[in-house]
Amino acid sequence: MTERSVSIETGDVVPAYPYLWLWQSQRGEEEGRKSRPVCVAIASQGADGLTHLALLAITGTAPRADQLAVEIPPLEIRRIGLSEFKQAWIIVSEYNYDILERSFSLEPPASKLPKLSQKFLKAVLRAFRPTLAAAQTRVDRL
Secondary structure (H helix, E strand, O other), X not given: OOOOOOOOOOOEEEEEEOOOOHHHHHOOOOOOOOOEEEEEEEEEEOOOOOEEEEEEEEEOOOOXXXXXXXXXXXXXXXXXXXXOOOOOEEEOOOEEEEEHHHOOOOOOXXXXXXXXXXXXXXXXXXXXXXXXXXXXXXXXXX
């Protein structure tokens, strides 16, 4: 296997990931029903040398009343290459936890991924912070 020099970083947008919604996980499902873009809210190198990821779903459907989301501004939508969406949101009330090097759904990218602007990423992370502290909002994908 060839070592790739491009890694996944906080703020990257992965164009296709089989995101498993919390409600699907609670029903016993183990795989997302469709691939969707996700925002890498956290990418950190663990003591184990592996890349631990917190992934947030990006959707073109307005959030439900029980979901917290940050609307993506139109310019940001275009900048990250999601122009197929007229409107889009990053759901911050739940997340998928995955480890890049052990993932069945992710591979190290062959080229640089689109990235949220620093200003918008800060707004997303600020909205996501309370969710990160609540263990029941995490869906393990290991």
